[in-house]
Amino acid sequence: MATNQEQQSFAPDFDRSMPQYLWWNGALVPWQQATIHLTASFWTGVTAIFEGIMSYWNADAGELYIWQLEAHLQRLLRSQKLMRQESPYTVAELTAAIQSLVQALDAREDTYIFPFCYPKGGGNFESSTGPGLQPVEIAITARPNPSHLGKGWARSACVSSYTRISDNVMPPRVKNIANYRNSNLAMAEARIDGYDTALILNPAGKVAEGPGSCVILVRDGVIVTPSTTDSILESISRFSVLELARRELGLEVVERPVDRTELYIADEIFMVGTAAEILTITSVDRYVVGDGQIGPVTRAVEEVFHRVVRGHDPRYAHWSTPAGLAGR
Numbered sequence: 484m485a486t487n488q489e490q491q492s493f494a495p496d497f498d499r500s501m502p503q504y505l506w507w508n509g510a511l512v513p514w515q516q517a518t519i520h521l522t523a524s525f526w527t528g529v530t531a532i533f534e535g536i537m538s539y540w541n542a543d544a545g546e547l548y549i550w551q552l553e554a555h556l557q558r559l560l561r562s563q564k565l566m567r568q569e570s571p572y573t574v575a576e577l578t579a580a581i582q583s584l585v586q587a588l589d590a591r592e593d594t595y596i597f598p599f600c601y602p603k604g605g606g607n608f609e610s611s612t613g614p615g616l617q618p619v620e621i622a623i624t625a626r627p628n629p630s631h632l633g634k635g636w637a638r639s640a641c642v643s644s645y646t647r648i649s650d651n652v653m654p655p656r657v658k659n660i661a662n663y664r665n666s667n668l669a670m671a672e673a674r675i676d677g678y679d680t681a682l683i684l685n686p687a688g689k690v691a692e693g694p695g696s697c698v699i700l701v702r703d704g705v706i707v708t709p710s711t712t713d714s715i716l717e718s719i720s721r722f723s724v725l726e727l728a729r730r731e732l733g734l735e736v737v738e739r740p741v742d743r744t745e746l747y748i749a750d751e752i753f754m755v756g757t758a759a760e761i762l763t764i765t766s767v768d769r770y771v772v773g774d775g776q777i778g779p780v781t782r783a784v785e786e787v788f789h790r791v792v793r794g795h796d797p798r799y800a801h802w803s804t805p806a807g808l809a810g811r
């Protein structure tokens with residue numbers, strides 16, 4: 484099992500892919516023409532929000548299936564609300580925008596879709612503090628991002644010395660760019676100290692999540708995971724995996740506060756997230772998890788998840804939106 488973090492970064496590769504178009508404020512725009520003045524970028528991260536959405540190519544159907552698109556767009560609108568942003572587009576309009584983009588790109592491969600809502604004009608540290616809703620601009624990119632499901636990826640983790648942001652600090656349930664400084668600090672510390680990734684505790688000292696993913700433990704055959712009030716993002720992968728574990732694998736699922744030392748004695752641990760997909764944790768603070776390999780529950784969850792996200796199980800068709808490439 485490979486453990487080299489260089490080969491295992493699940494952060495979508497934003498540097499090397501330069502698609503022909505992106506969607507920007509209501510229209511498809513050639514990539515090279517989508518520019519703003521440098522100074523308008525200075526403060527956008529303070530209040531900018533985004534979504535990360537995976538879409539999976541199904542060769543049999545000749546279709547790209549956008550995973551949980553409606554749930555992601557509803558979360559985007561909730562992030563806009565919490566950030567006091569205007570919401571110029573409905574879920575249906577954003578769905579059509581994303582479909583038009585991937586169709587224009589003829590994206591016949593696994594693709595990462597990134598809607599980004601930032602303050603109109605660039606904003607500053609007072610953005611979203613006025614009485615009214617703040618005007619926004621929206622850009623959406625779609626770039627190749629091959630799935631690593633079934634490839635045996637695994638990671639070592641440490642418990643970070645950084646505390647997870649919390650609801651009264653910077654609410655983790657908002658997908659706000661600024662929140663990722665916390666993830667970034669934890670990840671940097673982990674890598675400099677020789678681990679692949681970090682698990683971050685919340686202010687109560689309980690397990691929260693990883694830098695860009697939620698965390699799930701298997702203890703005596705039971706799925707255990709921090710609850711949505713434990714300083715985590717309301718993860719769509721987490722919700723989907725818990726549903727599949729219950730329905731398809733008949734597993735008991737418990738959402739509750741998780742102690743740090745439960746990580747050390749868990750039978751299996753895996754991360755879940757749009758980009759992380761399903762990612763095995765083989766050790767935490769050098770305590771080997773289980774036998775240090777991908778465990779049987781993780782493997783079963785990954786198999787069912789992969790089948791469903793790629794559009795091979797019609798019972799879950801309502802979780803996937805066809806991009807509209809079939810027959811074109």
Ligand SMILES: Cc1ncc(COP(=O)(O)O)c(C=O)c1O
Pocket residue numbers: 535666692693694695696697715716717718719720721755756757758759
């Ligand atoms: C901090 C954080 N937690 C959890 C997740 C997983 O959320 P989702 O499954 O909705 O992608 C993400 C994003 O992928 C994240 O950035």
